[in-house]
Amino acid sequence: MSPSGSITATHVWKRFHADRRRRLLRDQLQTLPARLHGGGRRGWRWALRDVQLVAEPGEAIGLIGSNGSGKSTLLKILTGVMYPHTGQVDVAGRIGALIEVRAGIHPDLTGRENIQLYGALLGLGRRQIRERFDDIVGFAELEDAVERQVKHYSTGMQMRLGFAVAAFLEPDVLLVDEVLAVGDASFQQRCLDRMRAVLAQGTTLVFVSHDLAAVEATCARGVWLQQGVVRADGPVRKVVSAYRQSIESAAESAAHLQGEVGLLKLELDGPDGSPRTQGPLEVAMVLTSGRQRACRLYLGVSEGTATPIFLIRRDLDLPAGELEIRCEISRLPLPRGRFYLWAGVFEGGNRDVLPWQPVAPFDVIGPSADHGPQGVVCLAPLHVEASWDTARR
Numbered sequence: 001m002s003p004s005g006s007i008t009a010t011h012v013w014k015r016f017h018a019d020r021r022r023r024l025l026r027d028q029l030q031t032l033p034a035r036l037h038g039g040g041r042r043g044w045r046w047a048l049r050d051v052q053l054v055a056e057p058g059e060a061i062g063l064i065g066s067n068g069s070g071k072s073t074l075l076k077i078l079t080g081v082m083y084p085h086t087g088q089v090d091v092a093g094r095i096g097a098l099i100e101v102r103a104g105i106h107p108d109l110t111g112r113e114n115i116q117l118y119g120a121l122l123g124l125g126r127r128q129i130r131e132r133f134d135d136i137v138g139f140a141e142l143e144d145a146v147e148r149q150v151k152h153y154s155t156g157m158q159m160r161l162g163f164a165v166a167a168f169l170e171p172d173v174l175l176v177d178e179v180l181a182v183g184d185a186s187f188q189q190r191c192l193d194r195m196r197a198v199l200a201q202g203t204t205l206v207f208v209s210h211d212l213a214a215v216e217a218t219c220a221r222g223v224w225l226q227q228g229v230v231r232a233d234g235p236v237r238k239v240v241s242a243y244r245q246s247i248e249s250a251a252e253s254a255a256h257l258q259g260e261v262g263l264l265k266l267e268l269d270g271p272d273g274s275p276r277t278q279g280p281l282e283v284a285m286v287l288t289s290g291r292q293r294a295c296r297l298y299l300g301v302s303e304g305t306a307t308p309i310f311l312i313r314r315d316l317d318l319p320a321g322e323l324e325i326r327c328e329i330s331r332l333p334l335p336r337g338r339f340y341l342w343a344g345v346f347e348g349g350n351r352d353v354l355p356w357q358p359v360a361p362f363d364v365i366g367p368s369a370d371h372g373p374q375g376v377v378c379l380a381p382l383h384v385e386a387s388w389d390t391a392r393r
Helices: 025-036 071-079 111-121 126-140 155-168 178-182 185-200 212-218 236-254
Strands: 007-017 044-055 060-064 086-091 095-098 173-176 204-208 221-226 229-235 261-269 281-289 293-302 310-318 321-329 337-347 351-364
Touching (some): 007 071, 071 173, 111 126, 126 155, 155 173, 155 185, 185 204, 185 212, 261 337, 261 351, 281 337
Parallel strands (some): 060 204, 060 221, 173 204
Antiparallel strands (some): 007 044, 007 086, 281 321, 293 337, 337 351
16 A cells, blocks of 8 residues: 555546537538548547656655646646546545645635535544634635635635645645746745645645746756656756756747847857856857847846846947947856856837847856755856855854
């Protein structure tokens, strides 16, 4: 018998009907000839393909991937909300799940009644539910609304109640989807703190989020799903880095480098041809414009997404024709690793004349980023030099 908190998913496949048609007469008449000749068969779309996932009790797994990659489908299969087409799934122990804003919450019941019902479904006795009731209500900030029907709650209130119930009734396995994005920054931080608290109690966590920094700060292991297939499974920073590079490469291949202003040439240079931590980095570029214009050039460095680690700008008076620009960063504050240079030119405030896009990858030579204990991760991968002094008193 598997220990409480363990997860085993073996060769899991899941499919859905693709492109379900509208039930309109004209649509049926348009497809009638194909159906009469044996065609027009609706196909299937595979959401998960041969997925294998094994988690030990107390593990924290961050499930990442683009929209439509199968993350939410896998979570629903783990909770038992849906079943796989083929494969076996075994989740041992009580499951607390927040996979949709209203998941597990009945709109016609009050907040109090929902807490009692959810706890009973998890197998908790009335005394155990009463012991946790005040903590749930306080965390969800629903002291003045707990006796009202949930259908009269705002979306944020429902989400807070759902998360509080799922996280405070001491599940053996906690499954959390991207729904935390509904809350404000303060509540998101409290949710992350609570997830770390349940991890310390031995709960197994599977956390789905597009907030890669939150995934790194919460989870020790990462699983990357792409089109229903597990692309990577391992230490969270390594998996997140591979996912970021994939996003960046896709964005770079799709970049046009042209707008009303064009980028004709770009070169990156450092000592001995390689950028180094705390060493100089020189960017040389040539812009071309069809007319004279006053604009701003932005350069940023990203680890994987369009959000830069740091950003620099220069006001320019672009002439008609070509203009060569050189920029030197005297002390590059990056640790060892692969990064991407982004560029964009904007005129009159926010109107882009060269769209914000990745323009060149580069590798930095130097020390790796330092990491603290679990939950204290270097979210902004900058290398900062400091001097220390200690004295006994």
